[in-house]
Amino acid sequence: xxxxxPSASTLSAEDISVWFGERQVLSNVNLVFPANQVTALIGPSxxxxxxxLRTLNRMHELIPGAGLAGSVLLDGVDIYAPEVSPVDVRINxxxxxxxxxxxxxxxxxxxxxxxxxxxxxxxxxxDELVETSLRRASIWNEVKDRLNDQALSLSGGxxxxxxxxxxxxxxxxxxxxxxxxxALDPGSTRRIExxxxxxxxxxxxxxxxxxxxxxQRVSHQTAFFLADENTPGGVVEFGxxxxxxxxxxxxxxNDYVNGHFG
Amino acid sequence: MESELANPKANQARRxxxxxxxxxxxxxxxxxxxxxxxxxxxxxxxxxVFLMVSxxxxxxxxxxAFIYGSTWVADEGAEPIMQLGPMIWGSIQIAFIGIxxxxxxxVATAYLIVFMLPSRAAKVATTVVDLMAALPxxxxxxxxxxxxxxxxxxxxxxxxxxxxxxxxxxxEGEQPTYVDSPFIAGWIVAVMIVPIITSVxxxxxxxxxxxxxxxxxxxxxxRWAVLSRVILPTSRGGILGGVLLGLxxxxxxxxxxxxxxxxxxxxxxxxxxxxxxxAVASFILARFGEATPLxxxxxxxxxxxxxxxxxxxxxxxxxxVNRSTRRVK
Ligand SMILES: Nc1ncnc2c1ncn2[C@@H]1O[C@H](COP(=O)(O)OP(=O)(O)OP(=O)(O)O)[C@@H](O)[C@H]1O
Ligand SMILES: [Mg+2]
Numbered sequence: 001x002x003x004x005x006p007s008a009s010t011l012s013a014e015d016i017s018v019w020f021g022e023r024q025v026l027s028n029v030n031l032v033f034p035a036n037q038v039t040a041l042i043g044p045s046x047x048x049x050x051x052x053l054r055t056l057n058r059m060h061e062l063i064p065g066a067g068l069a070g071s072v073l074l075d076g077v078d079i080y081a082p083e084v085s086p087v088d089v090r091i092n093x094x095x096x097x098x099x100x101x102x103x104x105x106x107x108x109x110x111x112x113x114x115x116x117x118x119x120x121x122x123x124x125x126x127d128e129l130v131e132t133s134l135r136r137a138s139i140w141n142e143v144k145d146r147l148n149d150q151a152l153s154l155s156g157g158x159x160x161x162x163x164x165x166x167x168x169x170x171x172x173x174x175x176x177x178x179x180x181x182x183a184l185d186p187g188s189t190r191r192i193e194x195x196x197x198x199x200x201x202x203x204x205x206x207x208x209x210x211x212x213x214x215x216q217r218v219s220h221q222t223a224f225f226l227a228d229e230n231t232p233g234g235v236v237e238f239g240x241x242x243x244x245x246x247x248x249x250x251x252x253x254n255d256y257v258n259g260h261f262g
Numbered sequence: 263m264e265s266e267l268a269n270p271k272a273n274q275a276r277r278x279x280x281x282x283x284x285x286x287x288x289x290x291x292x293x294x295x296x297x298x299x300x301x302x303x304x305x306x307x308x309x310x311v312f313l314m315v316s317x318x319x320x321x322x323x324x325x326x327a328f329i330y331g332s333t334w335v336a337d338e339g340a341e342p343i344m345q346l347g348p349m350i351w352g353s354i355q356i357a358f359i360g361i362x363x364x365x366x367x368x369v370a371t372a373y374l375i376v377f378m379l380p381s382r383a384a385k386v387a388t389t390v391v392d393l394m395a396a397l398p399x400x401x402x403x404x405x406x407x408x409x410x411x412x413x414x415x416x417x418x419x420x421x422x423x424x425x426x427x428x429x430x431x432x433x434e435g436e437q438p439t440y441v442d443s444p445f446i447a448g449w450i451v452a453v454m455i456v457p458i459i460t461s462v463x464x465x466x467x468x469x470x471x472x473x474x475x476x477x478x479x480x481x482x483x484x485r486w487a488v489l490s491r492v493i494l495p496t497s498r499g500g501i502l503g504g505v506l507l508g509l510x511x512x513x514x515x516x517x518x519x520x521x522x523x524x525x526x527x528x529x530x531x532x533x534x535x536x537x538x539x540x541a542v543a544s545f546i547l548a549r550f551g552e553a554t555p556l557x558x559x560x561x562x563x564x565x566x567x568x569x570x571x572x573x574x575x576x577x578x579x580x581x582x583v584n585r586s587t588r589r590v591k
Contacts, residue, residue, distance in 0.1 A: 059480060064380065087482045095480040101473035105495040118491055119482030163477070170481065 008035035008203045009075045009173040011056065011093070017232070018051055018060065019067030025051055027232035028070070031223055033174070038196060038205040040215035040241065043225030044256070048233035049208045052225070053176050056206065057093040058086045074173070091119055094167035098179040100159035102151035102166070109147040111162055115170040129169055137165035138195050157188025164195060175199060177207040181214065193218050212257055216245055224253045310569065317563035320344060320556070328563060332529045336557035344560035348529040350567065352444065352540020356519070357512050359448025359534065360455055361505055367452065368459035368508075369501060373489060375460075376467040388464065395457030403518035406450045411522060414449055415440035418535050433535050442524035442537035450518050455508025462504030462583060466497045500586035506579030513543070513572050520544040542568050 011033040018026040026048045033039050041049045054060040056072055058079060071078045079089045102111050112130045116123055123129050130147065134140040139161040143154070151162060160180060167175060177196075181189040196205055196218050209215050215222055222244040227233030237244055237253040248254045321328060324344050331345025371391065375384045418440040425431040433440075470493060478492045494501075519541045525548060526538035546561045546568075553561055 057480065059476065062479060087484065090480055091482040097473060097477060097480075099473050101471070101477040103474060103477070103492060103496075105498075114478075114491070115481035118478050118487045119484075120487070166481070 009092075010035050010073075011174050011204055011206070012073045013052070013056065013070065014073065015070035016052065016055055016072070017069040018048065018055060019065075020063070021065040021067075024232040025227070027234050029235050031235060031238060033204050033206055035204055036200050036202075037220045038200045038207065038218050040219035040222045041206065041208045041225060042210070042212070042215055042222060042256070043233070044227075045210075047225045047227040049225050050178050053095075053178050053206065053208055056174070056176055057095055058089045059095065061086070087119055091115070091170050092172055093174040093176060094170055094172035096160070096164050096167055096175065096177040096180045098182055100156055100163050100183065102154070102159050102162050104150070104152050106151060107148045108143050108151050108154070108162060111151045111166050112169050115166060119170075133165040133169040134162075136168050136195075136199065137161045138191060138198075139165060155188075157184045157191070160184060160188065161192065161195065164192070168199075172203060174204045174206065177205065179208050179210060182210065189214070212245070212259070216241055224248075224250075224256060226252060226256075313562055313566040313569055316559060317566045318559075320559035320563045321566075324560070324563075328560075329567075332527055334527050334560075336554060336560065338554055342554070342556045342560065344557065344563075346542065346545075346560075346564055346567065348527050349525070349540035349542045349545045349564070351529060351531070352523075352525075353513060353542045355530075355532075355534070356444050356447040356451050356523070356539065356541060357509055359444060360451025360512055361509065363449060364452035364455045364508065365459060365501070365505055368456045368504070369463055369494075371456070371460045372463035372467050373493075375464055376470075388461075391457050391460050391464075394453075395461070399454070399515060399518045402450060402453060403521035406446070406453075406518060407521040410449065410453075411441050411446060414446045418443065418445055421445075422535050430532050431535055432533055434533070435536075438535070439537065440535065442522065442539075443535050444523065444530065444539040445534045447519050447523040447539060447541065448534070450522055451512045451515065454515060454518065455505070455512050458508040458511060459501070459504040462507060463497070463501050466500035466504075466586065467493065470496065497586070499582055503579050503582030503586060506575050506582065510572050510576040510579060513575065514568055515541075516543040516547045520547055 013029055013031045013033075016026060016029040017024060029052060031039070041052065043049055051060065055068060060066050060068060068080070071080060073079070074089075074092060077084070079093075103114055106114060109130050112133050113123075113126055115121075116129075131140060131144075134143060139158060142158060143149075143162075146153075151159065154162060160183075164175075164180070181192055184192070193214065196207065199205055200220075207215075207218065219241045221239065222241045223238040224236045224244060225233055226236045237248055237250045239249075244253060245257050248257060254260075324331075327345050329345075329350065330347045331343075332347040333343045333345050336342035336344060371387070375387050375391075379387060419438075421431050422433055422438065422440070426433070474492055474496065475488055478488045483491070523539045523541060523544065524537040525540060525545055527540075528538055530536055530538040530540070542564050546564050549557065549561055
């Protein structure tokens with residue numbers, strides 16, 4: 001298998017509204033994530049960033065009582081269309097979580113191949129896939145001599161990069177990251193930021209972050225989410241990262257990016 | 263620290279900790295709890311001593327054949343031959359069948375309760391399972407005899423007719439009744455251990471890191487893949503502990519098995535549908551009433567065997583359960 005980097009895709013969210021049971025937590029979110037761009041989602045705690053992210057790869061629907069309106073288009077195809085399988089969606093749109101979650105009973109190598117196993121797929125050349133995935137997540141040099149060690153023997157930062165590599169092994173077109181560095185030290189954070197930059201050459205990245213500097217360092221465009229008390233959250237401002245941070249249109253954006261609340 | 267240089271304060275006196283006046287309530291509470299804990303321990307030790315003393319003459323006269331031999335003749339007057347082999351083997355056999363049948367049921371039930379049922383239904387199911395654990399063994403035995411045996415006999419018949427070419431499911435007799443077999447006793451053991459295995463497994467499942475499950479789902483896993491490749495491998499140890507705890511109960515089980523199994527000293531190695539089997543605890547109960555004084559010593563020795571095995575199994579089980587509940591977190 002030649003590891004052809006899949007062409008990146010454009011993902012767009014159209015009029016997304018979200019409910020948990022009767023309670024609406026997001027209302028009419030419209031965002032476009034162009035191919036090869038990194039988009040940062042920022043906003044105060046509880047405004048629905050993670051929830052929105054989970055609608056983008058159909059993880060939201062796994063929560064009992066979850067509700068959704070609107071559509072999410074991957075290269076123009078609605079991922080919620082009845083003929084589309086959620087498994088295919090999640091394979092095309094990978095996800096990295098806040099807390100590193102390598103599978104503790106598996107070795108480093110097995111973790112990389114776990115996506116294939118879990119989704120019942122095969123690869124012609126497992127060794128090559130393991131190496132390329134680990135290289136793309138820039139952790140190959142650290143683990144190449146201990147591929148059969150338990151994944152939990154890695155440091156927190158290494159575990160997170162292993163999880164990124166695990167997602168990359170599925171050749172996703174889009175990678176969703178929910179505060180991937182919030183549990184990590186500055187060194188690990190910097191390395192993951194470098195990785196994100198490289199990844200954007202071959203895929204579309206959406207990253208939730210509470211770190212304003214990080215948003216400015218890694219992203220091309222930024223969306224600012226906000227939820228007033230007891231009303232559903234939504235996007236207040238969306239534009240190039242440059243514009244959102246330096247010349248925000250909405251005064252609330254200005255307050256937030258300058259640390260006045262949230 | 264060896265060197266004074268490395269730790270200049272090596273000789274520093276340690277303060278006495280946990281000192282200071284205690285409230286009266288605290289002291290009384292401490293006294294009562296330590297008394298209770300020691301009481302349980304002393305009781306177990308006393309029972310062990312009692313069993314050893316009463317079993318000793320029989321063990322001495324029978325030697326090792328007590329464990330592996332297969333003759334039990336203890337009539338008045340003659341020197342008794344007491345060899346427990348078929349009963350011990352039978353106990354192992356039905357415990358094995360019970361685990362084989364019970365574990366998948368228990369794991370499936372725990373999976374349903376933790377991952378599938380809405381929370382109210384899950385609570386109801388949990389209560390029902392816990393109630394099952396509290397059912398007296400006589401009730402299970404009577405149910406086994408009256409309600410379950412006819413059903414299981416039917417299953418045995420199907421097994422025998424379809425898989426009878428395989429020695430395990432073969433029956434030698436001309437007109438088989440399909441009852442009183444290790445197969446049915448194994449089912450009864452399964453019914454008795456399912457609640458224990460279920461509650462241990464449920465506990466372990468509910469402590470599962472949801473990050474792992476979400477991680478697997480985000481990689482395109484279906485429910486079955488999540489269960490077989492993530493949940494089960496992570497909770498393997500704890501489930502094993504639950505199985506052993508269940509086994510600890512099943513080994514000492516007497517009445518329920520006695521109702522549904524034909525005890526026999528004609529050892530039945532593997533033909534689980536034959537109406538011949540063994541179970542040490544049930545055997546003690548069966549013989550107890552009419553035992554001569556010498557046979558009584560033999561039955562005490564059998565009791566000692568159960569006691570020691572149960573103690574070992576339960577200790578290992580608790581160790582495993584404790585360790586793996588910690589690890590899953
Ligand atoms: N599983 C759930 N069931 C019910 N309500 C939920 C659930 N998950 C999130 N919510 C609610 O949805 C709203 C948005 O939560 P979400 O986790 O998306 O916020 P967030 O922006 O990611 O916050 P943070 O920055 O703290 O991670 C919150 O009010 C939260 O209480
Ligand atoms: Mg969040």
